[in-house]
Amino acid sequence: MPTAPIYQVKAEFFKTLGHPARIRVLEVLREGERPVSELIGEVGIEASHLSQQLGIMRRANLVQARKDGAIVVYSVANPMLFELLDVAKAILTSSLADTRDLLAELESVPESRSLTPRS
Secondary structure (H helix, E strand, C coil): CCCHHHHHHHHHHHHHHHHHHHHHHHHHHCCCCCCCCCCCHHHHCHHHHHHHHHHHHHCCEEECCCCCCCCEEEECCCCCHHHHHHHHHHHHHHHHHHHHHHHHHHHHHHCCCCCCCCC
């Protein structure tokens, strides 16, 4: 059976990351493993929705779960995900800084009184 091209696999990976609740889960897990009960409060979504998102993330090997008695505890499967989130933040910060600089430049240019050329 042929394997999918790497660009397709990468696209699926980023598609899995492309949900705000999943990004938030990863941000919370940056501080260490957490039981589901804590994730519900910190991620800020309903338990059923969080369960659905965690299932998607488990199937994609973004997070792993372990049982501690009756409690399910989640952790990130690969700490390099945090590096990826940091790079994404740096890219966004740079882009916003460029936009801010462009806005400042535009605001500093005096407006022309007329749009028609003078003869």
